[in-house]
Amino acid sequence: MDIVLTLLATLLVPLFPGSWAFNRLIASLPTGLAQGLAVLVLPQLGLEVLRFAPPASLEPAGWRPWGMVWAAASALLYAVRALSARDVGIWSRLMLSSGLGLIWFVWWTGASMQALRIFALSWGVPAAVALFLAGALVDRLGGARLGLQGGLLEVMPRATTALVLAGLALTATPVFPAFFSLWRGLVSVTPAWAVIWLPLIFLWGWAAGRLFQDLLFGDYRGEKVADIGVATIAAIGLLLAVSVVLSLGASGGLS
Amino acid sequence: MIATGMLAVLVPVLPMMSAAVLLAFLRTSRRPAARLSVGAMSVTLTLALTLLAHHILTGDAPVVVSVGSVGSLWIDPLSLVLWTFVSGISLIVHIYSVRYMIEEPGYARFFALLDLMTAVILVMVSAADLLTLLVAWFLVGVLLYFLLGHDHRRPAAGRYAFWTQITYRFGDLPLWFAALILVHAYHSVSLPVIFSRIQSAPHVQLWGVPVPELVGFLLATAAFARSAQFPLHIWLPYTMDGPTPVSALMHAGIVNAGGFLFNRFAPLFEHAAWALHWAFGMGLATALIGSGLMLMQNDIKRSLGYSTMGQMGFMVMECGLGAFPLAVFHLIAHGFFKASLFLGAGDIIGDARAHDGVPPDPIYTSVVERRPAKPSRLPWLVAASLTVLVPVVVLSLSHFFVAEHFFFEQGVVVLLFFGWVTGAQALFAAHKMSQQDPWRLMIGILASFVVIVVGYTLISHYFGKLLYPDEQVTLALYGAASIHQVSFDALVLFLAVIFVGGWALTFFADSFELGRNIGGRGRGVYLGVYALLSRELYVADIYERLSQIVLQWSRRLNVWLRWC
Structure with missing residues (x-):
């Protein structure tokens, strides 16, 4: 029964191959707003399911180290795949799947449910923002694939700024919460695991660099389009600022 | 002590606040933005200088200042010296940018980024805990990316910012x-x-x-x-x-x-x-x-x-x-x-x-056009003696009188060796310049050399005492860097042969015009080395190829898994 619940949870808290269905489901939702809400809610539901299948119940089978390796491998797989994604929606989903894959790693170490929820939100909030903005790009430009019409900073400065901030938050850049979640996860295990985790940080930085390259640089060659509203950027800014303040406040207990 | 801690916290906080005000209220106001930024940096430098002077005068022990639950700063001589240096350089760059960047778009954003970068570096050099250090270290890279890519209309700026x-x-x-x-x-x-x-x-x-x-x-x-x-x-x-x-x-x-x-x-x-x-x-x-x-x-x-x-x-x-x-x-x-x-x-x-x-002077004619203006040089034996002996004597005496305790440490010997190489190279280059009055040139360079070496030795010695007041720490570091005596002697000998051989090669290549007379296999080697160096050892090409391979695999994986 515990195995069945765990497998069910891999569909909600993305872990390969369950993550494939998760991504398929998110992509099938009609609007950016719906996709954003889904990536906030589904992982939390998955964690609820996991509450009934604690890792200790699987421990006798000696799965713990293999489970941790699988989680890290799943995160690495999605980080590598994010390198070649130029569509903001796809990029955001792949990055989210990579980050949330690590929840399973932390879960196997016996972390508290509260820590896991914070971990899921650390990636969920910026991914929700990025998916919402991807939806806004689709509405205005007919697609969210970058690099076709040059940099968007000139024509959509607010949306671009928000997307850059969300991208940085999603790639565990300090002082965003994912950075501190990553630190907490790493200090809770022996340093040997860092050999698998650290390439992730490199790949995320690489993926962000490639996305920003297409998003920011070069003259815009498309038609004139409207930017997102001031209220929208203010709401996004407030959301990210609150998450930063909370993560900085919580960082005091990291020693 | 509490007042010092409060003042110290202000050093990184001031530029941070300046950046926040610029981004929030002065995005479109060019002149006020520049004034605020330069003003904040001037106050930051003044504070850093005050704290450094206070430390030098009172000799206070280092303190750790906790900034709430956010992080902690270590106010020690290293932090104080680097705060002064960083805020000094940053102020110069700020003042220069006021006019240099005036026609660029995103003027206020540029100053905000400069302020943020300065604040983060100030935090980095004074971080008292690993997490603060890691955060600041990480953020320097991120902010540098946006500063280098400030001109977003140029894809090349973005490409090289990405490399960084x-x-x-x-x-x-x-x-x-x-x-x-x-x-x-x-x-x-x-x-x-x-x-x-x-x-x-x-x-x-x-x-x-x-x-x-x-x-x-x-x-x-x-x-x-x-x-x-x-x-x-x-x-x-x-x-x-x-x-x-x-x-x-x-x-x-x-x-x-x-x-x-x-x-x-x-x-x-x-x-x-x-x-x-x-x-x-x-x-x-x-x-x-x-x-x-x-x-x-x-x-x-x-x-x-x-x-x-x-x-x-x-x-x-x-x-x-x-x-x-x-x-x-x-x-x-x-x-x-x-x-x-x-x-x-x-x-x-x-x-x-x-x-x-192009100045019509003999130095230019000699160095760039490679033809002596007037074939007037010192006798080669005199020049060789001066070149080899004078740097050894000047460097050894100045170090011996200033820091006798460290004189025989291996690290110091190697540094003196490199000082000798640099000095000798300068004198050798001076000898190659033809002058109407070669003695005047040589004496001028020798005098400059003595002033530089004595000044450098004195300043670096007292600077070392400021950073590491405990002489045992300095000795321990020299001790850790030391190797077995035989290996050390072999290393120094090997380096000496390399450098003296290099000088001899340069001298004979010039005298006999070896570069023009290379033929056959020698010419192939020469061209190969030239190509290698002109392509900057192919390092960028190797990175490019490796990243292409990874990206190719990434695309393949995405196609197999239908981008989900």
Whole structure:
């Protein structure tokens, strides 16, 4: 029964191959707003399911180290795949799947449910923002694939700024919460695991660099389009600022 | 003490607040934005200078200031010296940018980013715990990316900003790893606590390796990426597409972070001898490669980029020899020197476009046109004697009188050796210049040499006393950097043969015009070496190919899995 619940949870808290269905489901939702809400809610539901299948119940089978390796491998797989994604929606989903894959790693170490929820939100909030903005790009430009019409900073400065901030938050850049979640996860295990985790940080930085390259640089060659509203950027800014303040406040207990 | 702590917190907070005000309220107001930014930086420099002067006058012990639950700052001589240096360089760059950037879009954003970058560097050099250090170290790379890519209309600026960002990210990984190992081994994130535990238990092991040695290797690797050591250097000469003030800030300040990292972790490197030897080797290789590639450039800014690489190699080499305070002195001296060169480069390029500026003087004729104006030189025996002997005598005497205790340490001997090479090279070059009055030229250069060596020795010695008041620490670092005496003698002999051989080769190549007479297989080798160096050792091409392979696999995986 515990195995069945765990497998069910891999569909909600993305872990390969369950993550494939998760991504398929998110992509099938009609609007950016719906996709954003889904990536906030589904992982939390998955964690609820996991509450009934604690890792200790699987421990006798000696799965713990293999489970941790699988989680890290799943995160690495999605980080590598994010390198070649130029569509903001796809990029955001792949990055989210990579980050949330690590929840399973932390879960196997016996972390508290509260820590896991914070971990899921650390990636969920910026991914929700990025998916919402991807939806806004689709509405205005007919697609969210970058690099076709040059940099968007000139024509959509607010949306671009928000997307850059969300991208940085999603790639565990300090002082965003994912950075501190990553630190907490790493200090809770022996340093040997860092050999698998650290390439992730490199790949995320690489993926962000490639996305920003297409998003920011070069003259815009498309038609004139409207930017997102001031209220929208203010709401996004407030959301990210609150998450930063909370993560900085919580960082005091990291020693 | 409390007042000092309060003032100290203001040093990084002031530029941070300035950036916040610029971004929130002054995005479209150019002049007020520049005034606020320059004003904030002036106050920051004044505060840093006040704190440094207070420390020098009172000799207060270092203190750790906690900033709520956000982080902690370590107010020690290293932090105070680097605060003064960083805010000084930043103020110069700010003032220069007021007019230089006036026609650029995003003027206020540029100043906000400069302020943020300064604040983050100030936090980095004074971080008292691993997490604050890691956050600041990481953020320097991120902010530098946006500063270098400030002109978003130019794809080249973005491309080279990306190179910098990815190299910095690569260098972040060893620092992450080192931090995790230290927390695991010494159960604290506080640097003073970790250092005191290392002193009491330096032989703690992880995977059969002493922790200080393992962490020393990781910290050195992080420093290599940040200070453009071979082969992690390729970003440095190509960042000239960013605004000139950013190039100045980067070459004068940011790239020196490697030297800072060695000094911050000096108590750990006392027990990491092999990491220091590695740093010496990498620094030496980088100094030679950087200086060599500098000579092949025909673009003034890229030439300055490779010059910085060579200087960074020398700085890391100094750390590898145990001369930690000398590395800090070197990075400060190089910082001001290189900032002035970068900020003046634009004017020089502008002047050169207006008129060729070829001066009708014999030095130009001799060095650039390679033809002696008047065949008047000192007798070669006199010149050779002066070239070889004078630097040895001047360097040895000045060091012996100023710092007798360290005179026979291996690190000092190697530094003196390189000082001799540099001095002799300067005199050799002076001898090659034909002059109407060769004695006058030689005496002038000798006098300058004496002033520079004596001044440098005195300043670096007293600077070392400020950073490391406990002489035992300095001796311990020199001791850790030492190798077996026979190996050391062999190394010095080998280097001496290399340098003297190089001079002889240069001399004979010039005298017999060897370059023009190469034929057959020799010419093939010559062209091969030339191609290798002109393609900058193919390092960028190798990285490009490797990244293409990874991207190809990434695309394949995405196609197989239908982008889900």
